[in-house]
Amino acid sequence: DDVRHLKRLLSLHGRDLLLKLQADLPEKFLLVNWKINKTVTLVRFDPSGKPTVIHNVTGRVQSGENKFSVILKNVQEVDSGLYSAVAGTLEGDKLLTEYKVTVQVSPVELIVDRVDSSSSESCDLHVTCRTHNAHISSTFRCVDRVCIQGGRERPEVTTSGASLQVYLLHNVIICNHSNQVHWTQDFNTTEHFYPLPVWVIAVCTAALTLILIVVLSVWLCIDRRSRTCKSK
Incomplete structure (x- = not known):
């Protein structure tokens, strides 16, 4: 036999x-x-x-x-x-x-699909954790720089027996993929997506305006001197 x-x-x-x-x-x-x-x-x-x-x-x-x-x-x-x-x-x-x-195949990718901001103190992060043949989505609500997860905390098991999970740990969004031979993860901090406070926006706008005025004044001064020299 x-x-x-x-x-x-x-x-x-x-x-x-x-x-x-x-x-x-x-x-x-x-x-x-x-x-x-x-x-x-x-x-x-x-x-x-x-x-x-x-x-x-x-x-x-x-x-x-x-x-x-x-x-x-x-x-x-x-x-x-x-x-x-x-x-x-x-x-x-x-x-x-x-x-x-x-x-x-093990590589995994965390993608921020959309950021919805209703004010300078709060925003919603819509993210997707995906591999080559599966994905899982979740939403995170952030208020005053403190975020909570709105859903999909439980892992999702793919057809190949692998586990795909997205969760929050100390304001870091983690996308984790594991199978029988390996595990890998991708992550991003929520701080990258916080809306800027109003005073920061105002200061930046004022600074940019001032820089433009200075540059324009210098250019006008140089142009005026150039014309005076040519006339003489």
Whole structure:
């Protein structure tokens, strides 16, 4: 009977993944094929362990240091699938090892969609926490530089089994994404979005006006002197 050892492997996007032979080779075998989804042969080994790459996915498939092992370089989400090592014998093919590979993409991004300000003391922050295949939104109410979350405090579980959550910690909005192999987060402080007090706006406006008056006066003075020199 075939030796069937189905193993599940989780890998993070961009990592290298080693597929090792997890079974004894049958006597007088002719070759060992590593296949994906039971159809495409990636690497073929002769009985001495010498590899021949049959189907190389953009240069990212190579043999490993261990005999009859394969390395998937810089794995992408499209590399997810069923990988199997099959020994060819005179009696037929014999399944040696199977891996169910799942490549998970982890980057997460926090986006401030909109800032609604009703006065200089309060505002509403509408944010979205997203990954490549999921997103979650929430609203934060800020009054006198103190913010509270209006909803979506509980994490949302994506179809791939990952968890996506957006929450507030010490006036810092945190977007957290975690799965079986990795976790990552993005964040932003609420202070960046507080409306400016009225007195700050007034001072800035007055300062800009004064600067414009000074620049205009200097330019008029230079222009007047230039015309006087030309007339003389």
